[in-house]
Amino acid sequence: xxVISVRDLTKEYTDTDPPTRVLKGxxxxxxxxxxxxxxxxxxxxxxxxxxxxxxxxxxTAGTYAFNGRDVTTLTDEDFARIRNEEIGFVFQSFxxxxxxxxxxxxxxxxxxxxxxxxxxxxxxxxxxIASVGLSEKLNLPAGKLSGGQKQxxxxxxxxxxxxxxxxxxxxTGNLDSESGAQVMDILDDLNNAGHTIVLVTHETYTAEFADxxxxxxxxxxxxxxxxxxxxxSKNAFFK
Amino acid sequence: xxxxxxxxxxxxxxxxxxxxxxxxxxGIVIGxxxxxxxxxxxxxxxxxxxxxxxxxxxNLVFVVPGGSGDSKFSAPASTQGIVIKTLVPxxxxxxxxxxxxKSATGEVRxxxxxxxxxxxxxxxxxxxxxxxxxxxxxATQKGFPxxxxxxxxxxxxxxxxxxxxxxxxxxxxxxxxxIRIKNVSFRxxxxxxxxxxxxxxxxxxxxxxxxxxxxxxxxxxxTYYQDLIIEAQPQYDINFVKDRIISVLRQQHxxxxxxxxxxxxxxxxxxxxxxxxxxxxxxxxxxxxxAISLIVGGIGIMNIMFVSVTERTREIGxxxxxxxxxxxITQQFLFESTILTVxxxxxxxxxxxLIVTLIWLGVTRFTTIAWSFDFPLSAILIALFVSSAxxxxxxxxxxxxxxxxxxxxxxxxx
Numbered sequence: 172x173x174v175i176s177v178r179d180l181t182k183e184y185t186d187t188d189p190p191t192r193v194l195k196g197x198x199x200x201x202x203x204x205x206x207x208x209x210x211x212x213x214x215x216x217x218x219x220x221x222x223x224x225x226x227x228x229x230x231t232a233g234t235y236a237f238n239g240r241d242v243t244t245l246t247d248e249d250f251a252r253i254r255n256e257e258i259g260f261v262f263q264s265f266x267x268x269x270x271x272x273x274x275x276x277x278x279x280x281x282x283x284x285x286x287x288x289x290x291x292x293x294x295x296x297x298x299x300i301a302s303v304g305l306s307e308k309l310n311l312p313a314g315k316l317s318g319g320q321k322q323x324x325x326x327x328x329x330x331x332x333x334x335x336x337x338x339x340x341x342x343t344g345n346l347d348s349e350s351g352a353q354v355m356d357i358l359d360d361l362n363n364a365g366h367t368i369v370l371v372t373h374e375t376y377t378a379e380f381a382d383x384x385x386x387x388x389x390x391x392x393x394x395x396x397x398x399x400x401x402x403x404s405k406n407a408f409f410k
Numbered sequence: 411x412x413x414x415x416x417x418x419x420x421x422x423x424x425x426x427x428x429x430x431x432x433x434x435x436x437g438i439v440i441g442x443x444x445x446x447x448x449x450x451x452x453x454x455x456x457x458x459x460x461x462x463x464x465x466x467x468x469n470l471v472f473v474v475p476g477g478s479g480d481s482k483f484s485a486p487a488s489t490q491g492i493v494i495k496t497l498v499p500x501x502x503x504x505x506x507x508x509x510x511x512k513s514a515t516g517e518v519r520x521x522x523x524x525x526x527x528x529x530x531x532x533x534x535x536x537x538x539x540x541x542x543x544x545x546x547x548x549a550t551q552k553g554f555p556x557x558x559x560x561x562x563x564x565x566x567x568x569x570x571x572x573x574x575x576x577x578x579x580x581x582x583x584x585x586x587x588x589i590r591i592k593n594v595s596f597r598x599x600x601x602x603x604x605x606x607x608x609x610x611x612x613x614x615x616x617x618x619x620x621x622x623x624x625x626x627x628x629x630x631x632x633t634y635y636q637d638l639i640i641e642a643q644p645q646y647d648i649n650f651v652k653d654r655i656i657s658v659l660r661q662q663h664x665x666x667x668x669x670x671x672x673x674x675x676x677x678x679x680x681x682x683x684x685x686x687x688x689x690x691x692x693x694x695x696x697x698x699x700x701a702i703s704l705i706v707g708g709i710g711i712m713n714i715m716f717v718s719v720t721e722r723t724r725e726i727g728x729x730x731x732x733x734x735x736x737x738x739i740t741q742q743f744l745f746e747s748t749i750l751t752v753x754x755x756x757x758x759x760x761x762x763x764l765i766v767t768l769i770w771l772g773v774t775r776f777t778t779i780a781w782s783f784d785f786p787l788s789a790i791l792i793a794l795f796v797s798s799a800x801x802x803x804x805x806x807x808x809x810x811x812x813x814x815x816x817x818x819x820x821x822x823x824x
Contacts, residue, residue, distance in 0.1 A: 222818055225731075227817050227818050228818060247735070247736065248735050248737075251730070251733050251734065251735040251736075252733065252735075254730075254731060254732065254733045255732060255733020255734075256733070260731050260732070266724060266727075266728045266731075266821065268728075271422070275422070279728075279729070279732050280732045280733055282411055282412075282415045282419065283411055283729075283732060283733040283734050283735075283738060284733065285411075285412075289412070328732075
């Protein structure tokens, strides 16, 4: 089943003179359970594409079907609900509330999820934190963690609502190679467990953890090819 | 987002900036406590003043010289320093003949030095008929009041307040001793029981009561009265008696046009209403001034909320990315500002209550003023309403600014 299907996706910013066309008709589909890397040099439009795919922004033209449903006409509230229920985010700069505890950070998406009963929360949060191996840091303020640990908390936060897709935007960009490897390892495990992952990166090395790479250049798809030998930390140069 | 979660999130955010939250709240605390204190003291003062007036006797009617025009609240001419000589003994005789009137007396007052031996004290004298004693509820703790015969016979007798007796005579018994006022000797025949402040704010415990006849001729040198006090028969409606007094005086003074009255008649109810208006106007005025500090506090809240929204741009972006709707972001920031103001309001009420209690303790312990402890419920309700409204009104704009942030921009914000 296709989780994401975009056709002729266009994005134009009209507040500049002349208007900037960042995306010029992008089409592709992402199957459920796949691990896709979106690559491209800076200015290629890959971040804009990620914003459109993750419901943070709207395209100027083109269609977007998410889980088989056309979403171009949905309201802002619908977008917020989809971001909450169907999407997990992992950002380059972690975006944790540094004074709040690990637990509270992971809890955040659940605060906006009306479908999840309050009684289920604790178990879900602890499970998500356990899956990134930080159970013993539960009550520590997020600001006290190392970069790698912060990114793992962010992954736990992305997981807690059991989303259909996890979007990771340069998740290793701010990490040393060892922490980066750990993070990629976790994403790899999540994919093996059935999660769909969309990774945006400009590092070929990181991109090769995926099973497919879509390269964007000047607002169009330059290439879209599967990876034959997928990288993972067990076979790679990490150790 | 559930209400409990919104509340918890807002409280957590505020507690992360404790000092700032406290300082922001301080403006509201000061504003609310000022409002509470002024409303409460205003109420106590009003109770006190009205109590004093009513304590004089509720079936008394006062006549002062000079008309007061149409409004019952405008001042009669005599209170503006104009000497009017129209109230005379014949008026009192005519009034006394009225069946609805129990007794009536003319009065003359003055401030003079009262001398006994080496001591001398400035004191108010109030000169009237012997009927002044039952009318004003003056009871003597020593000796007796002077009599009708004393008044008619120009007797040089005086009844003095107990404080004045203490000052002049100390441990001696004043009865039978002579005091001098303006070189006229008066024999003290009675000492009054404690009475407190009287009408016009005169300390009745420091007063000298004299027979009107002697005071008029030998102290004041007047042939007229400065005012009349009339006691109504209890079975008559006080306003009926007031009307009777007006028509008797008009007849006496030959007045046909009601607009040209040369006197003003006031019942106790009129005085109470007048004083009530004055004190409540004063209270409203003072409370309004205190309310300005609430507006200043509100602007402080708004200012801090703007700073907070800017500082937490990334947090707002993150929350939106994680699924918060614009409404939920607005709600969270509104909760934060409202928690600040409501908490500030609650602390303000407690602080106000504490200060009002201290004032009450101080006044009742160190003075003889019958100060009531008033902590009006309306003040508490107004304080709570105003503080939550302040939070909502001054928090709404910053909260909307927060909600309007685009999550992409907000997440990029450094």
